Amino acid sequence: MAVNTLSRITKAILAPALALGATVGFASAPASAAVWNTCDQYGSTNLNGYTLYNNIWGSGAGSQCTWANSATNWGVSANHPNTGGIKSYPNSTKAINKSITSLGSLTSDYNISVPSSGAFNASYDIWDTAHRYEIMLWVNKTGPVGAIGSWQEDVSLGGHSWGVYKGTNGSNEVFSFIRKSNSSAGTVDILPILKWIKDSKGWMGNETIGDVQFGYEITSSAGGLDFNTNNLTVSSS
Structure with a gap:
């Protein structure tokens, strides 16, 4: 369940100004020849x-x-306990800053290569610049995880078949597209999805799309699990 997603973005943005305490235990980074960890x-x-973003x-x-x-x-090594609630959303963010019609x-x-155990989803998280709307595209999920809100309908858009859910997390509207079957590789045509939300459903206007993120909403990964973004x-144009 994508809970408090706005706060995770805010926390990531504010991170340099935060004092990092000992409330989170840190494992060692992989011994690969990474350019960053x-x-x-x-x-x-x-x-x-x-x-x-590491973004715990x-x-x-x-x-x-x-x-x-x-x-x-890039990739993630995570060891989060087998308890409820999303622990992290490590992700890659690309700024777009264009309106839907432009x-x-x-x-x-x-x-991607993801574990067969744990509880998580591999998802796109797309935001308008005002953070009023959040569009999630789940391409893979494992364990007891679910979308915010209620099921609306099934659609085929952007090269995939999805179950569509609509709800709110208390801070913004959330539109979740859950792929009907798990996928580890493919192409998503995001623009038709945005236009469907705007034109076919009227759920939002001609918003300026700020960030397109892709990452892993991890609820549990007890014992240590690896998430690899190959x-x-x-x-965009």
Whole structure:
């Protein structure tokens, strides 16, 4: 369940100003030849137009480290306890800053390797610049996780078949598209999804799309699990 997603973004943005205490235990980063790694709670870096966040934002979290071989090849090692509630959303963020009608295209390619245990989803998280609307696209999920709000309908958009859920987290509207079956690689045509929300459903207006994120909402990964983003690119025009 995508709980308090606005606060996780706010915390990531404010991270440099925060004092990182001992409330989160940190594991060691992978021994790969990474160009960047961090085990800091809100550690982040900018690489080739993408911002990578470790982003341990939920309560009761364990240890987690994020590493990157490049802007588009990165991963996470996490050991979060088998308790309820999202612990983290390590992610890659690409700034778009264009209105829906001014976008000629907005697509993403993904290739991931995820565990067969634990509780998590691998998802896009798309925000308007005012943070009034959050569009989540779940391409993979495992364990007892679910979307905010209620089921609306099933649709085929952007090259995938989804179950659509609509709700609110108390801070913003949330539209969740849950892929009907798990996928580890593919292309998502995001713009038709945004236009469907705007034009076909009237759930939002001609919003300016701020960030397109992709990452892992991790509820539990007891014993230590690895989440590998073999390739993740976001393109717009």
